Amino acid sequence: MNYALNGRLGTGRLAKRTTRAGLQALSLATFALGWELLARRLDSLLLPGFVETIAALVRLLTTSLLWEAVWLSNQAMVLGFSLAAVFGILLGLLMGRWRPAARYLDPYLNILLATPKAALIPIVIMATGLGLLSRVLITFSYALVVITINVRAGLSLIDPGWIEMSRSFGATESQLWRKVFIRGAFPAILTGLRLGLARAVSGMITVELLLVALGLGRLILDFQGRFDSGRLYATVLVVVAEAVALLQLFRWLERRVAPWAGNGVDR
Amino acid sequence: MGRQRGGPVIELRNCSKRYPSQLGQAAVDALEGVDLTIRPEEFVCLLGPSGCGKTTLLKAIAGLVSLDEGEVYIDGDLVTGPGPDRAMVFQDFALLPWADVVTNVAFGLELRGVPKATREKKAFELVQAVGLAGFDHHFPRQLSGGMQQRVGLARALAVDPQILLMDEPFGALDALTRRLLQEDLLTLLDRRRKTVVFVTHSMDEAVRLGDRVVLMTPRPGQVRDIVEVGLPRPRPPDLEKHPRFAELLEYLWQQLREMRP
Incomplete structure (x- = not known):
């Protein structure tokens, strides 16, 4: 039975x-x-078929042209995202647990949240030039806010009862941080990182298309200029595939390390 | 009594606590001049209407609330914060949702730096003792309220405290579950011999469980009366039929009725 x-x-x-x-x-x-x-x-010459695009993609994948572009673009993305992860988590923790910090930093967070970040690109480039640094700073600014906001929201879900309970069993300040605050906010931290990564990818492509013709952005512009629509579509497919693969990886990680969270807010 | 054994004495001397006024709310005198001595291995119930400061008093003994006046002494030592001689059971269970039953039960030991293997062995034993065998790796949200509070009780017993502080632990449970947990609590304590301070607003619960019932008045929270229960231990299953039981309930009800604002 x-x-x-x-x-x-x-x-x-x-x-x-x-x-x-x-x-x-x-x-x-x-x-x-x-x-x-x-x-x-x-x-039309302007719209390649699916088969043609896939054929162009296969050819592209065998050239060093694409891989060099991927490498170049991702350098800035990985550095910018890592910086944003470190600062975003620290800022989120600080703002989530310390009210004066939240009050002090809120205006800047709101400005960053509301501003179309593409508008910042010319300013950053004027200040830091066309090198790696400017691209790192831009992907950083794309990813930072969403990470900070999610970490902070995660801390707001910590039940004051858990804090009191831990204190009653003699928890030290550092134990409280490790075993209650960070542990409890962990699913939200991961969600923040996943969304931040998506922003970083879009920051990376935006800056390359708008001002610093480099990497994948430059490939896209080149193929567009040559009306090479097959390879243009293929390159865009590569960008989409990278973004989707990274997001899926994070989603899988989230489910593995935070099974108690069940159906998360953002799915 | 017949319970004169070792264990600490809890002494409350002239305890007062006032919560300052907040927007739109007057200041609240939660406690005013409370004196109370709790004997070793005694089961004391703090009984009173809501807002009478009984939880504040319990948290003062736990070292979680600082008093404006007066002191709490345990075996002559002034209480300045939480300590390993005390463990608390909470009304809303206060379980960590990301941790399974064993990890929750072991949490107090974890905070005290007990190695993982040792603390999980101890937690496993207590999970059995509170009647949750087989639920070791369930998460809190998979358990009923009664089962969650069994986890809370096991967590407190796991650190082997001399004093058990219970803040309306069965208040959130239905009547049947409540009775079962009351019986199981007494059975568990029979074998462990602890001093228990138990906050409740149920007269029935206070009389069923306690050696003494401390009756408190609301705003300011003061001790109105202390009643010796004097019912046999272990408590018989047909306690309701004992003439003393009805007498006590009647007396407590009279007292509480007079307190009505």
Whole structure:
């Protein structure tokens, strides 16, 4: 009886997962087919078909041109994001636990949140030139706010009862930070990092397209200028693939280290 | 009594606490001049209407609340903060949602630097003792309220305190669960011999559990009366039929009714 029940539940879950994967595959296939049909119908130089784009992508992947661009772009992104992670987590913790800091820093956070960050790019470049530093600073500014806000929101969910309970068992200040505040805010910290990473990728591409023609942004501009629509689309696909892969990696990490969080706020 | 054994004496001397006024609210005299001595291995219930400062008094003994006047002494030593001789059970359980049952039960030991293997062995034993065998790796949100408070009780017992401080621990539970936990608490304490200070607003609960009932008045919180329960221990299952039980409830009810504002 029991076994049968377990068995049924097990296959039920598996079936559900298979159905979901199937539907997602179907969705992508429909999109690719629609794209291909539309391109054939328009028969324009400006819109390559799906097959043509994939062929261009395969050719691109075998050249050093693409990989050098990926490497160059990601240097700035990785550095800027890492800096944003460190500062964002520290700022979020500070603002979440210390009211004067929150009051003092709130205006700046709101300004950064409200300003279209592309408007900052010319200023940063005027101040720091066209080198790596300016690109690092820009990806940093793209990612910082969302990380800070999420860490701070995570701390606001810490129940004062947990703090009192820990104190009653003799917790020291450092134990409180490690075992209650940071531990409790961990899912929110990871969510902040995931969203910050998405921002950093968009910062990296924006700056390369707008002012510092370099890396993937430069490839995109080059192919656009040469009306090489196959390779242009292929390069954009590479950017999309990188962003999606990074986000999925973080989502997987979140579920692994914070299984208690269940259905998170942001999915 | 027959419980004259070792263990600390808790002495409260002239304890006063006033919560200052906040926006739109007058200042509250939570405690005023409370004197109380709790004997070793005694089970004392603090009974009173809500807002009578009984939780404040309990937290003063725990070292979580600082008094404006007066002192708390445990075995002659002034209480200045929490200590390893005391452990607390909370009304809202205060379990960590990210930790499973064993990790929650071991949390007090973890804070005291006990190595992982040792503390988990101890926690495992206590999980069994409070009747949660098989739930070691469940998370709090998977447990009912009664089971969650069993975890809270096991966490307090795990650090093997001499004094158990319980802040309306069964207040959030339904009547049936409450009775079961009351019985199980007495059974657990039979084998452990601890001094217990138990805050409640239920007369029935105070009489079922306590050796003495301390009746408190609201605003300012003062001791109105101290009642010796004098019911046999271990408490018989048909305690309701004991004439003393009805007599005590009647007396406490009279007293509480007179306090009505």
